[in-house]
Amino acid sequence: xxxxxxxxxxxxxxxxxxxxxxxxxxxxxxxERLTIEGIAAEAGVGKQTIYRWWKSKSAxxxxxxxxxxxLEEVQSIxxxxxxxxxxxxxxxxxxxxxSNSESEGLLRSLIVASADNSxxxxxxxxxxSGEDTLTSRLRAxxxxxxxxxxxxxxxxxxxxxxxxxxxxxxxxxxxxxxxTRRLLDATLGTRPE
Amino acid sequence: xxxxxxxxxxxxxxxxxxxxxxxxxxxxxxxERLTIEGIAAEAGVGKQTIYRWWKSKSAxxxxxxxxxxxLEEVQSIxxxxxxxxxxxxxxxxxxxxxSNSESEGLLRSLIVASADNSxxxxxxxxxxSGEDTLTSRLRAxxxxxxxxxxxxxxxxxxxxxxxxxxxxxxxxxxxxxxxTRRLLDATLGTRPE
Amino acid sequence: xxxxxxxxxxxxxxxxxxxxxxxxxxxxxxxERLTIEGIAAEAGVGKQTIYRWWKSKSAxxxxxxxxxxxLEEVQSIxxxxxxxxxxxxxxxxxxxxxSNSESEGLLRSLIVASADNSxxxxxxxxxxSGEDTLTSRLRAxxxxxxxxxxxxxxxxxxxxxxxxxxxxxxxxxxxxxxxTRRLLDATLGTRPE
Amino acid sequence: xxxxxxxxxxxxxxxxxxxxxxxxxxxxxxxERLTIEGIAAEAGVGKQTIYRWWKSKSAxxxxxxxxxxxLEEVQSIxxxxxxxxxxxxxxxxxxxxxSNSESEGLLRSLIVASADNSxxxxxxxxxxSGEDTLTSRLRAxxxxxxxxxxxxxxxxxxxxxxxxxxxxxxxxxxxxxxxTRRLLDATLGTRPE
DNA sequence: CTATAAGCGAGACGGTACGTCGCGTCTTTGA
DNA sequence: TCAAAGACGCGACGTACCGTCTCGCTTATAG
Numbered sequence: 001x002x003x004x005x006x007x008x009x010x011x012x013x014x015x016x017x018x019x020x021x022x023x024x025x026x027x028x029x030x031x032e033r034l035t036i037e038g039i040a041a042e043a044g045v046g047k048q049t050i051y052r053w054w055k056s057k058s059a060x061x062x063x064x065x066x067x068x069x070x071l072e073e074v075q076s077i078x079x080x081x082x083x084x085x086x087x088x089x090x091x092x093x094x095x096x097x098x099s100n101s102e103s104e105g106l107l108r109s110l111i112v113a114s115a116d117n118s119x120x121x122x123x124x125x126x127x128x129s130g131e132d133t134l135t136s137r138l139r140a141x142x143x144x145x146x147x148x149x150x151x152x153x154x155x156x157x158x159x160x161x162x163x164x165x166x167x168x169x170x171x172x173x174x175x176x177x178x179x180t181r182r183l184l185d186a187t188l189g190t191r192p193e
Numbered sequence: 194x195x196x197x198x199x200x201x202x203x204x205x206x207x208x209x210x211x212x213x214x215x216x217x218x219x220x221x222x223x224x225e226r227l228t229i230e231g232i233a234a235e236a237g238v239g240k241q242t243i244y245r246w247w248k249s250k251s252a253x254x255x256x257x258x259x260x261x262x263x264l265e266e267v268q269s270i271x272x273x274x275x276x277x278x279x280x281x282x283x284x285x286x287x288x289x290x291x292s293n294s295e296s297e298g299l300l301r302s303l304i305v306a307s308a309d310n311s312x313x314x315x316x317x318x319x320x321x322s323g324e325d326t327l328t329s330r331l332r333a334x335x336x337x338x339x340x341x342x343x344x345x346x347x348x349x350x351x352x353x354x355x356x357x358x359x360x361x362x363x364x365x366x367x368x369x370x371x372x373t374r375r376l377l378d379a380t381l382g383t384r385p386e
Numbered sequence: 387x388x389x390x391x392x393x394x395x396x397x398x399x400x401x402x403x404x405x406x407x408x409x410x411x412x413x414x415x416x417x418e419r420l421t422i423e424g425i426a427a428e429a430g431v432g433k434q435t436i437y438r439w440w441k442s443k444s445a446x447x448x449x450x451x452x453x454x455x456x457l458e459e460v461q462s463i464x465x466x467x468x469x470x471x472x473x474x475x476x477x478x479x480x481x482x483x484x485s486n487s488e489s490e491g492l493l494r495s496l497i498v499a500s501a502d503n504s505x506x507x508x509x510x511x512x513x514x515s516g517e518d519t520l521t522s523r524l525r526a527x528x529x530x531x532x533x534x535x536x537x538x539x540x541x542x543x544x545x546x547x548x549x550x551x552x553x554x555x556x557x558x559x560x561x562x563x564x565x566t567r568r569l570l571d572a573t574l575g576t577r578p579e
Numbered sequence: 580x581x582x583x584x585x586x587x588x589x590x591x592x593x594x595x596x597x598x599x600x601x602x603x604x605x606x607x608x609x610x611e612r613l614t615i616e617g618i619a620a621e622a623g624v625g626k627q628t629i630y631r632w633w634k635s636k637s638a639x640x641x642x643x644x645x646x647x648x649x650l651e652e653v654q655s656i657x658x659x660x661x662x663x664x665x666x667x668x669x670x671x672x673x674x675x676x677x678s679n680s681e682s683e684g685l686l687r688s689l690i691v692a693s694a695d696n697s698x699x700x701x702x703x704x705x706x707x708s709g710e711d712t713l714t715s716r717l718r719a720x721x722x723x724x725x726x727x728x729x730x731x732x733x734x735x736x737x738x739x740x741x742x743x744x745x746x747x748x749x750x751x752x753x754x755x756x757x758x759t760r761r762l763l764d765a766t767l768g769t770r771p772e
Numbered sequence: 773c774t775a776t777a778a779g780c781g782a783g784a785c786g787g788t789a790c791g792t793c794g795c796g797t798c799t800t801t802g803a
Numbered sequence: 804t805c806a807a808a809g810a811c812g813c814g815a816c817g818t819a820c821c822g823t824c825t826c827g828c829t830t831a832t833a834g
Binding site: 032108109111112114115116118121122124125146147151152153155156157159160161162163164165166167168170171172173179182183185186187189192 | 224225301302304305307308309311314315317318339340344345346348349350352353354355356357358359360361363364365372375376378379380382385
């Protein structure tokens with residue numbers, strides 16, 4: 001076996017077309033009704049080309065997340081000096097995004113994909129909380145809220161927040177701004193305004 | 194249809210056999226590989242009998258939850274006077290149960306079913322937190338933890354806890370006892386021991 | 387067992403409704419797509435009422451034939467003194483009737499029913515040839531055609547004619563008037579005009 | 580679709596296995612109880628492979644006829660110089676074949692298939708009369724019987740004979756040798772011996 | 773003049789087969 | 804040698820009917 005084998009190399013064009021198509025169809029029809037055949041047809045690609053490079057549809061979805069093709073809108077968190085206000089704005093944005101009829105069910109689809117593939121689970125969580133900007137924001141907020149001391153359980157607070165988002169997504173019951181404030185009070189130890 | 198129509202009546206035997214079979218197979222093979230045909234075959238029932246009364250497999254799962262055929266082990270929460278200890282014991286029990294290989298993936302399956310059917314989502318959440326015994330326990334714990342004041346956001350604290358369970362379930366990363374303590378410190382406002 | 391048992395007697399209304407519905411649907415959708423459930427529904431009758439009195443759908447069709455609800459138009463044959471002319475007129479009428487789009491496929495449906503139930507086969511044949519008026523007409527025509535001698539094989543001539551009708555019905559190729567004349571020449575021994 | 584498209588080609592193995600299985604099962608259980616699933620299972624083939632190439636079970640049967648897999652025994656007619664004797668032998672052979680319990684009902688099944696598909700009707704008729712060897716034999720017999728003149732209606736005589744076969748098949752009443760003679764007398768204009 | 777038993781409309785039941793969709797693998801042809 | 808196209812065996816889908824079996828109601832003899 002030669003170190004560099006002969007023949008054409010993986011087609012980047014095909015790879016991107018497949019990812020874009022997957023992202024589009026995932027938002028459109030959801031994970032359960034997403035099919036390899038459908039992706040191949042719309043992407044103008046042979047099925048084998050997909051099977052050659054990915055081992056399941058959740059793996060394609062995972063790669064879409066890595067490429068930042070999904071949930072771009074919810075990855076940033078403001079740092080204004082008031083951690084509760086910043087997180088409230090972020091949570092409101094998250095719930096507004098997932099309630100948007102255009103990508104209705106997208107996060108729910110990602111949850112299903114997560115159940116199939118823990119790589120997706122990790123990516124979804126990372127993506128929702130902006131590649132760990134959530135934990136960073138919490139750490140940056142030491143002193144801005146009673147619970148945010150130097151030895152606070154930042155990781156667990158982040159989990160509680162993201163977990164609540166997931167819970168509400170599954171229940172199709174986005175949080176209202178009042179509820180997000182109460183959630184933040186519960187996890188940051190702040191008091192109602 | 195008249196209020197009392199004549200003719201044969203729904204078979205309770207068939208209904209129970211279907212629910213039992215569904216519960217068993219769900220724990221066995223997971224939601225994605227659960228099939229109506231498989232249920233019908235094992236339950237000794239015609240497919241139409243299933244389609245007549247339920248409109249999807251997630252609807253059957255929802256009824257299993259209502260009948261208490263799933264997740265019975267995690268529905269009770271101790272009330273000892275120490276809310277953090279009680280919830281820690283409960284969380285440890287929850288993670289032990291869902292890590293148990295016998296029902297490996299059961300909760301993950303229920304999450305997938307939830308994505309398909311908000312009825313299931315509501316039931317799963319109700320069941321995990323023991324038909325609202327979680328919120329009740331929190332209310333009963335007023336004064337046992339800094340965050341548990343009379344006007345505390347009990348609902349949101351419960352959501353944060355259940356959400357964290359779901360998050361860890363998807364990531365296939367059950368919380369260790371240390372982590373559950375930190376999560377409780379984060380949501381109850383307690384301090385590490 | 388008493389000679390006359392108690393209880394209500396067979397409902398003539400239901401019987402007739404079933405036969406009428408069957409005749410109508412048979413002409414409409416054909417024998418293969420005729421269903422007991424469809425008959426019961428349209429006739430406003432329980433399925434059991436049908437199964438109680440008939441053992442198959444072809445048996446109902448047979449009874450429709452007995453009741454003269456099917457193919458009434460083709461049962462009479464003229465007796466004018468010219469057997470070839472009379473049979474030509476009858477054959478033309480038969481082919482016109484079965485080509486009529488309104489009952490398109492009715493005879494074909496009856497052939498299928500015949501294959502299932504020899505009772506129907508006998509009835510169809512009897513009905514097409516007008517309760518043996520065909521053989522009668524042939525017997526009455528002794529001397530009107532070369533083959534019609536006193537010891538002629540009347541039965542076999544009739545069979546040849548009806549068989550040809552069936553053949554053309556299956557092939558969806560009705561005979562033209564010219565062809566019917568040639569068929570009659572072949573079986574009656576007459577010569578072309 | 581381009582004239583020569585790339586990609587896999589139709590499997591001849593599968594095609595033949597399907598036709599052979601269909602021929603066997605048709606003789607075994609009859610057309611009404613012949614099922615696509617049964618054929619697929621016995622042929623070791625996916626259902627879709629059948630649906631891809633044929634649009635109904637009668638279409639498969641038609642192709643069996645084309646391939647000469649059905650009714651091979653009745654396709655030849657002797658030419659001895661005595662047309663009545665030759666046809667009598669053929670008719671006796673036909674009725675013997677269709678009465679044979681081994682293929683009991685095969686011709687009846689083909690009649691049902693004909694009702695569904697005129698292609699089958701044409702093929703059955705062509706096959707029974709040996710790819711028009713019947714008409715050929717009649718033409719070859721000019722002068723051997725009163726009705727067989729140069730301008731005789733050969734086609735219609737053939738139809739009368741085949742039609743009678745079908746009629747008797749439906750009635751499950753094969754002709755006796757005496758009856759076949761009378762039928763031939765009726766159509767050929769011969770006299771009883 | 774009951775009571776009892778059958779007929780009736782209705783339709784649930786365990787089944788079989790339908791025709792379709794999508795899976796993951798394999799085969800062919802063209803670039 | 805990869806990629807498109809797509810046929811293949813397979814498994815499940817949701818639907819249509821099958822023939823059997825309750826139901827609750829009505830109706831006509833038999834006691």
